[in-house]
């Protein structure tokens with residue numbers, strides 16, 4: 502709640518920082534968060550955030566992000582405030598900058614789920630407390646941290662593990678690919694023409710790969726992508742805010758469904774992941790998401806554990 506970001510005040514590398522995208526975090530910081538998430542799972546109740554308050558601004562719907570952050574704060578002894586943008590004055594035109602400055606006087610961190618990524622950057626610029634991106638149109642870093650934690654639980658190692666993401670080059674895909682690049686894990690994205698990841702994000706991913714040795718590629722061929730994959734990942738074809746494009750997207754992504762036939766090209770012991778919510782019969786069949794390869798509920802639970810690790814690091818170091 503001080504007027505300067507707290508980063509200078511303590512030695513822990515993430516103390517007082519924002520979490521807008523994993524591009525801003527080092528490989529070591531990301532690995533540390535994932536390992537701490539595993540610890541949080543082992544030892545769930547610790548009152549380390551007693552007296553701390555997290556404001557949570559939602560401009561889009563949420564089940565996992567809202568409940569996992571709220572439950573996480575409570576388990577750590579703190580509190581979370583659910584703030585719908587419809588109820589806040591930002592819904593009536595108050596600026597993001599003023600909102601950031603005002604909230605910084607009341608709470609210890611702000612989590613926001615919104616549309617344009619620039620809005621989160623604007624909030625972070627004017628807030629004197631850490632700002633956490635709970636999903637924008639471009640990134641979903643908290644999801645990617647949970648994805649890494651889940652992959653580590655399932656495969657015990659990132660090196661030599663192959664991730665195949667099949668579908669839209671969206672917020673979840675961007676953050677997953679960044680996370681893979683940061684930890685040196687190979688990944689491929691298969692997407693229809695015109696629905697690939699943002700080229701500027703892929704450029705940054707290529708730079709990270711130079712440092713970590715990860716190989717991240719893209720293809721339009723889903724069979725090629727899942728070939729010998731350890732992890733097959735999908736997300737919805739129509740993200741929040743794109744509802745008007747639903748019909749055209751259903752057609753464009755038709756050949757990108759994760760079904761038994763496509764999964765048969767992956768490794769026998771492969772796992773299926775999905776950030777949820779899922780649309781059975783669209784991006785994935787019920788047989789796969791509800792079948793033996795699926796680890797989606799373990800993945801969803803891990804949002805809680807790894808975000809508790811994140812909150813601890815940002816708020817107390």
Ligand code: CP
Nearest residue numbers: 563564565566776777
């Ligand atoms: N995966 C995810 O962010 O879920 P919610 O939209 O329910 O928060």
Ligand code: NVA
Nearest residue numbers: 671673740741776777
């Ligand atoms: N890509 C999806 C993810 C939801 C968690 C969306 O933005 O709607």
